Amino acid sequence: MLEAFMSPEIFIKRSLAADSVVRADIIQSLWSGYGEIVRYQVAAQSLSGSSVILKTIRLDQVMAHPRGWQSERSHQRKLTSYRVEAHWYANWSDQVKRLARIPICYAVHQTDDLIYILLEDMDEAGFPRRYGHLEWEACLPILDWLANFHSRFIGVKSTPDNGLWPRGTYWHLATRPDEWQAMVDGELKDSASRIDEILSQARFQTLLHGDAKVANFCFSELGDQVAAVDFQYIGRGVGVQDVAYFLGSCLDEASLTEHLSYLLEYYYAELARCLVAQGESADLASEVCVEWRSLFDIAWADFHRFILGWSPTHAKNTAFSQMVTARALALLRSS
Incomplete structure (x- = not known):
C-alpha cells in the first residue's frame, strides 16, 4: 500500500522495482499550472526500455487561466478531467491497446491533492x-x-x-x-x-x-x-x-x-x-x-x-x- 505522498522518484522506483531513477527533462507544463509531464531515465528489469514518462498533477497548485476563464466551474472540470484520465489508464486502456496504439500505463497513484500517471515513453517506443x-x-x-x-x-x-x-x-x-x-x-x-x-x-x-x-x-x-x-x-x-x-x-x-x-x-x-x-x-x-x-x-x-x-x-x-x-x-x- 502506497502512502499518501511520495516523491516522483520514489513512486517510479517502487512501481517498477527500479534500481535507479533520474529526472531527465520536462516535456511540458500542464494547462493553467496544474502540473508537468517529465521524462525519467530508469534502470529496471521490468522495463524493456530505459525511460518513462510521469504525468504529475498537483490539484492544490493552480494559476490563472491563460484566457481569463478561471472559475470554480472550470477548476472542477479540470479536476474531474485528470481523475477521468487516471481512471482510463488504470481501468480501460487495456481494452484498446491492440487496436489503437496508446502508451502502456505502468502505474497510477492518487490522493486528494496529487495524481501520478506513469506511462511508456512513446519516443523510445518508436513514435518520436x-x-x-x-x-x-x-x-x-x-x-x-x-x-x-x-x-x-x-x-x-x-x-x-x-x-x-x-x-x-x-x-x-x-x-x-x-x-x-x-x-x-x-x-x-x-x-x-x-x-x-x-x-x-x-x-x-x-x-x-x-x-x-x-x-x-x-x-x-x-x-x-x-x-x-x-x-x-x-x-x-x-x-x-x-x-x-x-x-x-x-x-x-x-x-x-x-x-x-x-x-x-x-x-x-x-x-x-x-x-x-x-x-x-x-x-x-x-x-x-x-x-x-x-x-x-x-x-x-x-x-x-x-x-x-x-x-x-x-x-x-x-x-x-x-x-x-x-x-x-x-x-x-x-x-
Whole structure:
C-alpha cells in the first residue's frame, strides 16, 4: 500500500522495482499550472526500455487561466478531467491497446491533492515525431486510429459510475454555460441546445478521445503509424466529433476545402471495415456510417459554438468553419 505522498522518484522506483531513477527533462507544463509531464531515465528489469514518462498533477497548485476563464466551474472540470484520465489508464486502456496504439500505463497513484500517471515513453517506443500542422495525406494514419478506437467502443455506456465522462469532449454545452452566455446573440447561440441534443441522442454512440487534436498524437519516424496521448476528456459521443475537431486542428482552409470529402469517406470506410472485423454485421456498420455522415456538420458547428464563446478572435474562427456551421444551421432549419 502506497502512502499518501511520495516523491516522483520514489513512486517510479517502487512501481517498477527500479534500481535507479533520474529526472531527465520536462516535456511540458500542464494547462493553467496544474502540473508537468517529465521524462525519467530508469534502470529496471521490468522495463524493456530505459525511460518513462510521469504525468504529475498537483490539484492544490493552480494559476490563472491563460484566457481569463478561471472559475470554480472550470477548476472542477479540470479536476474531474485528470481523475477521468487516471481512471482510463488504470481501468480501460487495456481494452484498446491492440487496436489503437496508446502508451502502456505502468502505474497510477492518487490522493486528494496529487495524481501520478506513469506511462511508456512513446519516443523510445518508436513514435518520436510531433506536429502542429499536417498535409492532408498525413491525416490518414490518425483517421485509421480514430476508426479503430471508435469501432471498439460502439454502444459503450459511459457514466460517472464507470469513471469516465458521461459526455466526451471538453467543449460540450453542459460544461460550458459561461462560454455560451458570452456568445453574441444569433442563430448559433439559439441553436446550441438543439445541436447538443442531436449529438447526445444519436443512435450510435461510442467513446470519444475528446481532445483529438494533432498535438495529442505521436508519429513514427515515417509518419505511417501513430499513438494517442492525453485522455482527460474521454467519454460518450459520436465519432465524427473527434474527426471534425482533429481535421480542424491540423489542416488549413485550402486543404479542408479541397480534401475534406475524401478524408471523411476514408474515415467512414475504415470505420466500417473495423466494425466488421470486430464481428459486427455489414448492415450495422453501414447504419453507423450513414448516421455519423449526417452528423458531421452538426459536430463541427458544436465546436464552432464553443470557439465563438471562448475566444471569438481565435485562429480557429475561420471562413471555412463559418461555412460548415452555416450548413449545419440550414440543416436544422429544414428539419
